[in-house]
Amino acid sequence: MHAEYAFAVRFRLDPDYEVRVDPQRFETRMQRVADDPGEPGWLFFRDNLWRGDIGDPVHFRELTEDALGVPIEHVEYRAFETDTEYYDALREEIGAHLDRFKADSTPEVLNKYFGSSVEVQN
Template sequence: MDARYVFAVRFRLEPETEGVSVGPDEFETRLYRAADPPGEDGWLFFRNNLWRGEINDDRHFRRLAEEELGVTVVSAEYRALETDEEYLTALKDEIRDDLATFKADSVSEVLNKYLGSSLEVEKG
């Protein structure tokens, strides 16, 4: 079972040593965050950080990314949840067991509400 969140992150290098500079000082890269197994601590990352396929609190997310990366994050955009079929099935089962948590009537509604159309399933 395997899944990860993918973000486009733009960051800035800010040398702390006087007389040292970089050029360019901004770069864009992909940030990959492992998706916690459904039902385990942290599995609600999508609910807590995404809305309709977008980051729901840009400042908060950039702050989290800065802590993880150790650089100033200028911008971040959600790209996708990349998953295999086994993880997606487990995720759907966990959501189905507690639809009230998501204030939704169906698993599809939950997935759309938080991930939008940014869900990529690896065919096994």
């Protein structure tokens, strides 16, 4: 069972002292392992995503700066990449806790937070 959140990150290097770097800006892909459904941290999507976008870009950029240790210019959510086993467990856990999402169904929750960005691989 495995799942990851994928993000596009643009950051810059601001070296100290009397050195320069070229280029100063870089783009990379950042992946965050998703916690197992029901475990602490499994609600990462609810707390950070909205309709397939980052809900609070400024806050998430700050979190990314802390995680990577470089000044972040931009972070964009790209996809939730998962296998079938994880996705089934996630849907089951969401369905058991619809009140946490103020929703009537699991598909409504998935659409509300992920939009169309879920990629299930067998």
